[in-house]
Amino acid sequence: MKIAIISDTHCGIRNSSDIMMKYQERFYSEVFFPYLLENGITKILHLGDYYDNRKFINFKALEHNRKIFLEKLREYKIHMDIIPGNHDVFYKNTNDLNALKELLGHYMAEVRIIEKPTVVQYDNTNIALVPWINQENEEESYKFLQTCKADIVGAHLELEGFEMQAGIPCTDGMSTDLFKRFDMVLTGHFHSKSSKGNIHYLGCQMEFFWSDAHEPKYFHVLDTDTRELTPVLNPITLFQRLYYDDTVEKAEYKYRTGKLPDLTGKFVKVVVVNKSNPKLFDYWLDRIQSKQIHELKIAENFEEFVGASVDDEKVSVETTEELLNSYIEAVDTPLERDRIKQMIHELMIEAQTLEIV
Secondary structure (H helix, E strand, O other): OEEEEEOOOOEOHHHHOHHHHHHHHHHHHHHHHHHHHHOOOOEEEEOOOOEOOOOOOOHHHHHHHHHHHHHHHHHHOOEEEEOOOOOOEOOOOOOOOEHHHHHOHHHOOOEEEOOOOEEEEEOOEEEEEEOOOOOOOHHHHHHHHHHOOOOEEEEEOOEOOOEEEOOEEOOOOEOOHHHOOOOEEEEEOOOOOEEEOOEEEOOOOOOOOHHHOOOOEEEEEEEOOOOOEEEEEEOOOOEEEEEEEOOOOOHHHHHHOOOOOOOOOOEEEEEEEEOOOHHHHHHHHHHHHOOOOOEEEEEOOOHHHOOOOEOHHHOOOOOHHHHHHHHHHHEOOOOOHHHHHHHHHHHHHHHHHOOOO
């Protein structure tokens, strides 16, 4: 039996932006469901964060998701098991009030919501499914993980030592000790794909923020007979970072007539490395803006604003978060830098969910 595994789909993300909804629709209609139909896969396991906002979701996003995903489950006779993630639950200390239970009621024949730690048998393989662990269910979840009879875990975990996104490690999550006895642990929550030993963060399937740019996104297929986990690339991207440096060889040709990547319908960020020819730079920007892009941002080096206590050579301006992280690394401070980075990351993610694209 083959199971398609997805997580962190975040219906309604970025304030239910039309751009994001169209992008999600393209993933489902052009990549995900065609693969499932072509390969005869009729089972989906969703590892949490189906919805984005813990407090509310608008009707437009709900209708859109129903048409592009839930109705397709019914049409294609595909069944999905799903566990709540932290974005699916209203309160932080309990999973009892969750969006899955309240909003998926009309699709209970197609969707089974696993609200408590449960072992589910998929053909000859037992998978221990563990919803988001919080204050209320922590003891129950830990006991379940110590005693359940399963070789594989499917969960929504916040584990210490894994990257929340590229270059940003989690420093105060759960220990991995509970999971050593399992052959394989598959988890959602962190959007970057990474693996250490038997634990695999599968990452999100789509690009939602600039932190996702140029990081390949996959959904996965688990073969319960062979235990093989196959990543399937989502080739549709939304963010494109470009670099400008007119000191390189043949810069005039490159920026005036050289081929641009496919930028149609994308957010574009130009990182200025060296700019000695403003006319050439403006001409290149005109070329970029003619490609029907969603938005153009320009990141230039503002070294004059760097304090005297900072080692300038360590400061990167590639992205906003990388700038902040490199600044934290460069500042002479006795504070714990990784903890500061994690706090900055959490604040940025919270701010981005309020941004209208």
